[in-house]
Amino acid sequence: MLKRCIMIFPEFENSQIIDNIRDKYDPLANHVRPHITLVFPFESDIKTDDLRTHISSALSKIKKFELVLNKITPTNAFGRYLFLNIHTGMDKIIEIHQKLYSGILEDHFPAWLKGNNYFPHMTVGSFDNDASFEVAINETKDIHDYFKSIVKKISVEIIDENEDSIIELEIKLS
Template sequence: MKYGIVVFPSKPIQDEVNSYRKRYDPHYALIPPHLTLKEAFEADNDELETLITELKMIANETEPFKININKVSTFAPVTNTIYLKVEPIQELIDLHEKMQSGKFPKNEEYSFVPHITIAQKLKHDEYSDIFGSLKMKSFQIEDTVDRFQLLYQLDNGSWTVYESFVFGKEYV
């Protein structure tokens, strides 16, 4: 089965991001707005149990922290993806790095760029128009991250939460 690890921002941020995603992101119906910590990976039941133990330890060792979003950016020219840039603070980088080592699959395809996608798979002209207008908007968003989620992919391509891991909570 395919799994991934993400942070879901608070509902007000999800609502704002979805106001763009429903028009510009073909994955809108498949997964809520999120910040990816661990790209999609395959795991069987035994591997999953080992990873859940690791994720509980990571959550136990992590204190809640604040993230800031203050601009729109893009992965162009690699892809016509537009996103809200999450400032790459050390806590977020550490969390990501812990999920790329140890017993976790080594499947990192790209460098870690903390972001929340708002548009993707756009035709070039559409991309240019949308990015041009969004780039002029001002974003001053702060959010508190106090958990991450292990997701799994359903047969229809959508993602759903397998388990949430709250920071600083003593898991047994």
């Protein structure tokens, strides 16, 4: 069985700001590039070709689109996190998320998301105690940069035993 995740890896001209924040506050910073999760980590024996066919079909009418992120906010919803919020492109990401969780991926929709709204974001910090969380909130509250990108592809990663991201395939948007 492979553990996979489907995401967007945006490319920003000012990505070093995000990288610096993640290096300091995100334990996964050295394992996976900055991303927006579309399909949360799941384990399956789905063949790569079948996954490619499903994603290509589900997203056949989705065109590349502008993505703008801005403003870091803390959340305690499912733990202590810092989220970089989506300013432009939210509707498109939600549409892609919904289309992907159909067909062969329908059974992999996470139980914790049932009855909750999917809130697209980029995680830039994760904390195991309130003290470090509060420090990070204070240190990031004045970051008001905009991060702009054109989303041209959707990526499928394999998450290895060390939590490292290995890109399995990429599907280009029309």
